Amino acid sequence: MTYKFTCPDCGENKLEEIMSSVTVASEISVIQDGDLEYGEQTNSSGVVERYQCANCGYTVAHSPEELVEMLEVRSTTFAKKEDQ
């Protein structure tokens, strides 16, 4: 089952996950004249803080379970509307 996110506030479809307490490791590829150049970044640990609209910041859910539930409810609502 595929769910599409549509922001209830602005109608955009971009969803983003906000995490806190994340440890980011950045590979240093070049050090030149005291400037660091960064290579690949990897994230580890971290806690999901919320899911929000990438466009306006509208908070959608606070956990993956809540997010799926929310998208399920909205998808059902949309499907019903289309049937009428």
Ligand SMILES: [Zn+2]
């Ligand atoms: Zn939005």
